[in-house]
Amino acid sequence: MNKIVLIVLVCLFALVAFGTVVAEESEPATTEFSLWVGSHYTDFTDSPKKVGEYNLGNSEALPEFKLNLLSRSNGKLFSLDGHYFDDQNINANLRAVVGDRMNLSVQYRSMIRQTEQDLLENIAAQEFAGVDSLGNDKRGGKMLTHAITDPGADYNYNRQEILTRLNILLSKKNNVRLVAAHRSILKNGTEQKVASDHCFSCHLTSESAEVDQRTHEIEAGLEAEVDNIDVGYTFGYRKFKSYTADPTAYFDKAMHPINITDTATQHEFGSRLIFDDSTAPFGIYPETERYSHKVRVKGKLGTGRVASSLVYSKSKNKRTDLSSEAVSGVLNYTVPLSPRSRLIARVTGARLTADDPFIDLPTFREGRPGPHVDFDYTRYSTIDRTEGKATAEVITRLNPKMTLSVLAGYQIIDRDDYPTPGNGLTTNRFIGQAKLRYRKGLNYTTSLKYRFEKTSDPFTSGRGLFEEVGRDRLLPLVDGFKFIFYFQREDLRYQNITTEPTDYHEFAWTSTWRPDPKVSMVLGARGKYDKNNDLDSLDVEHFSIQPNFALNLTPDPRVVVSTGYTYNYSKSRGPVAVALFDG
Amino acid sequence: MKQTGKGITSAAPTAILFAILLFSVVLLVSGNAAGEVTNDVCADCHDLVDAFANTPHGTYFADDLKLATAGCESCHGSAVEHIKDGDPTKIINPARTDQFGGDILCMNCHRGHEFDDWSFSAHNNADVGCASCHTIHGNGTMHGSLKKDPPELCYDCHSDVKAASHMPSRHPIAEGKMQCQDCHAIHGGQTAFTDGYSSKELCLSCHADKEGPFVYEHAPVTEDCMICHTPHGSVADKLLVQNEPTLCLNCHAMHFHATVQGTEQEFFPPADSTRITESHRDSWKKGFLTKCTQCHTQIHGSDLPSQTISTGGNALTR
Incomplete structure (x- = not known):
């Protein structure tokens, strides 16, 4: 209830403050006020929690109310609306406007999100090791096991968000404005954390963990007009931190799953692990900070108009001291080509880099007879890249009711170190799009759209699938050692695999008919087809078609009755590799 | 008021655009534009004139110089020609975007x-x-x-x-x-708190815990959230474009353990008798081909190494 009291106090304060300003100027105000009081009852007893992902489904009648207040006087506006559903589901919006001098909005939202408990019951298996003389199964050494330390736990968190925006006119000359925003997102509750133990048996342990995450974000800047050119600068800062203790789990002493009692070989698996027989944190959250500087310039350029921005941002993970940086730019330009057509050109570019930490690992099989391997490496970031995109769209009014737009574009993503360090993948994409729109006043509109994209070397999982026959190729790491290790099989993988298409086609049709301002009917269909024929293996294909119909009635702006039907048919074809270990 | 395009000639949009611009300039300079036809005259035919006084425009700017003095003509321009025969094409109608620039009129005040x-x-x-x-x-x-x-x-x-x-x-x-x-x-x-070069920024503005940079990365996370997720809704869990494990298996070979046969009986690991479970022939497939993120919990990236040395600690399980 404290939250409600706080919100009410804030609203009352704002109302009084605004009322005082209005009263001082002795101007009549038009005020609308409504209070809606009701009750709701929700029961998900026989349904999985997923049904009530955003609704606790309390099996009792609960009070509910809504409040709307709108006050207007000359040059001033104050509005307040709120909805109390239950203690963890509250919305409130406050807005105060004083001419073009000040615009303040405060938005508060809270909600619940339930996440079902994964019972992990599929993690239960013991290897089949043949049949004994009596015909019974012989147990093998490898196992999958699980433990739920908090059975029946009700995992959920409450998410609260408060967003404030403020726009103040500092000087009418040059329209200098202070623009500021603040947002806080708070999450509190419990969540399921699963630790996976990777020793003589694969064992998952589920624990309950507290959630207390806070994201704070601010933006502040100045905007001004100088000789019909709008300029602006904004500083941004964001911080994320989890305020709960790191979950910890005991990781078993690693033993060989089959030779578990053989003192000579039982520690074979332990020598392949970074850590075991210890309690260690897992499932932790990073603590991140991000700040940015944004400069914007907008204005007329010849007969056209240009809008551009340049941004520098830096993100830091304070737990690891890793940083990433980005410099990005956006340039939009529109110009009339003729009395009935205009060009819209957009260019964006970005350069992103991130730290590349050195990963210092224990020596593989240290202390064991046979081969030792040093796996230390530098982790080159997948973030490092240069991106660019340019599009040009020409919109032509064919006649007073019909408009045609044609767009062409090109995009490049040049990755520095992914999937191969120093030899990254460069994706090139050509884009074409055409839209035809027919419009008869506000009563009837129809639009048709077709878009295609042709991509070379889309994002891929490097050597993610398929292995060549390797019995003859893979040799023991040292002479006289008879075993081939799992990791050696990576050398046999040859297939870059992806779900990203090289050819993409999309069409959309929408017709909207408004026989009356209070009635609208929508009829349309949307289809997509994409494929990738450049893979060495089976082609990847995706197809979907989605016809839809909707009827919306709005007898009053606050009363909306809508109905509709959407059918979605999707079909995908892609390779899935079944790994067969022949080592 | 019926809004149609009847009577609009091919040159009309241009003329109207210039008219709007000219009208706007005059409005801005003088603060007292047309004003040649009063609201009362408009009210003779248009019932909504009286109602306008109670609208946000009508009350919020009740004493605004332009609106108060020019009335309907503040937005619709001079009605002198229009009132002669009621021809809707002889007056500016900002609602008609086929006049190619009607919104500019709104922008004169909404600056x-x-x-x-x-x-x-x-x-x-x-x-x-x-x-x-x-x-x-x-x-x-x-x-x-x-x-x-x-x-x-x-x-x-x-x-x-x-x-x-x-x-x-x-x-x-x-x-x-x-x-x-x-x-x-x-x-x-751009929406607030984004810089406009990537849709990923938008997602991270709420899901800041996924931002990193992490020591151990998952490449598609830095590439584009939409490779695995769809934003508005999905039949798959967690807004995924496909459910696990199919989504993961599109890019990753399955564990070879999944092809192992299970024994048909109850079992318990030697080290812990509380872990009694029941195994079946297909139990390994269920274990390894149900939900990858049961083990690979840190799928968006992690700062902690997984246990296995040979993977470089990059299995995203911890």
Whole structure:
């Protein structure tokens, strides 16, 4: 209830403050006020929690109310609306406007999100090791096991968000404005954390963990007009931190799953692990900070108009001291080509880099007879890249009711170190799009759209699938050692695999008919087809078609009755590799 | 007032555009434009004139110099020719975007920087003008004279999104906990807290715990959230484009352990008798081919190494 009291106090304060300003100027105000009081009852007893992902489904009648207040006087506006559903589901919006001098909005939202408990019951298996003389199964050494330390736990968190925006006119000359925003997102509750133990048996342990995450974000800047050119600068800062203790789990002493009692070989698996027989944190959250500087310039350029921005941002993970940086730019330009057509050109570019930490690992099989391997490496970031995109769209009014737009574009993503360090993948994409729109006043509109994209070397999982026959190729790491290790099989993988298409086609049709301002009917269909024929293996294909119909009635702006039907048919074809270990 | 394009000649849009611009300049310079036909004259034919006084425009700017003195002509321009025969083509109608620039009229007063990018916006380019969503003469919702509140307003055209937002996994739009404009810049430009070069930024502005940079990365996370997720709604869990493990197996070979046969009996590991479970022939397949993120819990990236040395600690299990 404290939250409600706080919100009410804030609203009352704002109302009084605004009322005082209005009263001082002795101007009549038009005020609308409504209070809606009701009750709701929700029961998900026989349904999985997923049904009530955003609704606790309390099996009792609960009070509910809504409040709307709108006050207007000359040059001033104050509005307040709120909805109390239950203690963890509250919305409130406050807005105060004083001419073009000040615009303040405060938005508060809270909600619940339930996440079902994964019972992990599929993690239960013991290897089949043949049949004994009596015909019974012989147990093998490898196992999958699980433990739920908090059975029946009700995992959920409450998410609260408060967003404030403020726009103040500092000087009418040059329209200098202070623009500021603040947002806080708070999450509190419990969540399921699963630790996976990777020793003589694969064992998952589920624990309950507290959630207390806070994201704070601010933006502040100045905007001004100088000789019909709008300029602006904004500083941004964001911080994320989890305020709960790191979950910890005991990781078993690693033993060989089959030779578990053989003192000579039982520690074979332990020598392949970074850590075991210890309690260690897992499932932790990073603590991140991000700040940015944004400069914007907008204005007329010849007969056209240009809008551009340049941004520098830096993100830091304070737990690891890793940083990433980005410099990005956006340039939009529109110009009339003729009395009935205009060009819209957009260019964006970005350069992103991130730290590349050195990963210092224990020596593989240290202390064991046979081969030792040093796996230390530098982790080159997948973030490092240069991106660019340019599009040009020409919109032509064919006649007073019909408009045609044609767009062409090109995009490049040049990755520095992914999937191969120093030899990254460069994706090139050509884009074409055409839209035809027919419009008869506000009563009837129809639009048709077709878009295609042709991509070379889309994002891929490097050597993610398929292995060549390797019995003859893979040799023991040292002479006289008879075993081939799992990791050696990576050398046999040859297939870059992806779900990203090289050819993409999309069409959309929408017709909207408004026989009356209070009635609208929508009829349309949307289809997509994409494929990738450049893979060495089976082609990847995706197809979907989605016809839809909707009827919306709005007898009053606050009363909306809508109905509709959407059918979605999707079909995908892609390779899935079944790994067969022949080592 | 019936709004049609009848009588518009091919040159009319240009003429009207110039008329609007000229009219706007005069408005701005003089602060007292047309004013040749009073509101009373308009009210003879248009019932909504009286109602206008109670609209946000009517009350909010009751004493505004331009609106008070010019009345209907503040937005509709000179009505001198129009009142002669009532021809709707002889007066400016900002609601008609086929006049190719009607929205410019609105921008003369609504000069906040949030509208700077309107000319580049998808809505503007799709002939969706101010009057498509905002009611000027009538009294709309309390959120800025909208014809109705979002998301229903947006669903009028984006009905496919409406369907998606009611799928089993969804952002809580239907529950009223998110609004379309939280992610979409309705009037063009960029939404708050984003820089505009990547859709990933938008996701991270709420899901900041996924930002990193992490010691151990998952490449598609830095590439594009939409490789694995779909934003409005999905039949798959967690807004995934496909459910696990199919989604993962599109890019990763399955564990070879999945092909191992299980024994048909109850068992318990030697080290812990409390872990009694029951195994079947296909238990290994169930274990390894149900949900990859049961073990690979840190799928968006991790700062802690997984246990296995040979993977470089990069299995995202911890």
